[in-house]
Amino acid sequence: MSNKPIGLLDSGIGGLTVLKAAQAMLPDESFVYIGDSARNPYGDRTSAEIIQYTNELASFLVSQDIKMLIIACNTATALTLKQLQKDLDIPVLGVISAGSTEAIRQTQNGHIGVLATQSTVDSNYYAQTISQASPNMKISSLACPDFVQLVESNQYESVYAATVVEKTLQKLPDQSIDTLILGCTHFPLLAGFIQKAVGPSVHLIDSGALTAVNIGSRLDALGLRTGSCNRQTITLYTTGNVSLFNKIATKWMQSTDMKIKSIPIERLSSYVK
Template identity: 45%
Template sequence: MQANAPIGVIDSGVGGLTVAKEIMRLLPHEKLIYIGDNARCPYGPRPQAEVRKYTWQMARALMGKNIKLLVIACNTATAATLDSLQKQLPIPVIGVIFPGARAAMKASHDSQIAVLGTEGTVKSGAYEHALKSLKSSCQITQLACPKFVPLVESDEYEGEFARNMVRETLAPLKAEAFDTVILGCTHYPLLQRFIEKEVGPSVTVLSSAAETAKDVENHLRFQHMLAETGHKPVHKFYTSGSMAIFRSIIEKWLAIEHPDVRQIKFL
């Protein structure tokens, strides 16, 4: 495997672009190949067996492109598939749940943490397990936000409609005590400013993206697999859904002009 081989990033849709953005910022010489399974998004309400099947399809597609490391930039897919991918693939595989939990424990003053996630992530208990492994006495409040992913996928995450949906969804948190919120879905950072307004200025709202990017850097550095300095990467983006919406979000969120966007189909 060559050091200049690409990093693979997979997600149920556009949410993983928040992780890709942090990897690109931290490791500007690395080439990314991204697959968003927009056609079958959201993964949150799906059975775990189905999520595992779809995640493996994306992983196999990227293995065929000779990636050197795989990032599961989807919390639902991480909860369902991380262990099997790590055991069976010959390359490092990094998920987003433990980095998110680690970032929250660093940020929290009172170990009172709220987790916003998909139905699948919340039901899996993966964040609760990760947080408790770091501090067994931490207090955890979890809230499923099933409307958030379709909102982001439809490119409607910036207006008044999005603001009102966030307010309505987070209403149950008004009665809970917490000082830190984990955005336990990689789509949710695109709604972060609305979420921050609802929980108030005394609460830290964070995603797993930056911590996941640090894990990617650490793995590659340890294995002496960082891309050469001066290497100018051209990233590739694949979607199983609408190329127009996918391209629009890439252009806005990653500030890439004329991104290389391609269609991918799974049998």
């Protein structure tokens, strides 16, 4: 048993989709989240930059005495998961494995699509993960560089967002997919527009929500569950605009019972050992 919080990191707002699912599924657990909106989007960054930034965020969360780290960002998962699992003495989970497994389970025709950032697509992490588990799957990936900014700028419910999504998804290389992975934790906030663009017959996979199930399983396996009488607390940090982050977080999380704080990016490097 451990009453320490669970830490989550993301390039910005997107990881809140993981946090929302986790806090609902694990009502006695407490969470500390950091979103690096000041340096977002990660998908357009170099691999070296993404690794550096993720290490800084992870080090900050470790300083908050967390019992488990969730890389709630597909781009960061693809580039840093294995190394962080080696470097840290706490459990580290990413968001790609859960979505890949569920996509294989859901598909009927073996045609799986992946929407992600350019960096995640370039890493080929989803394709490798799926192919290793089920070699006969046909995987088609599409980089959607504009989607993240629609969310970060709080335009994800706008008519403009609907237009961007529709035009982007016309570029899907395989129009016969029956399963589509939302391979960025920002993308579930655009799920309604995405579903409309691809049609009702395509099953959307929210890897972030599925990761929440994995968190619970790992806590149980390692004996790290919080005592049932613990009061859940949620603390959110952002490197970006606190007012905008607060507005989106409060609306998406449907809660005002959260502490939202600012942390300058200049301070983050001091946490790296």
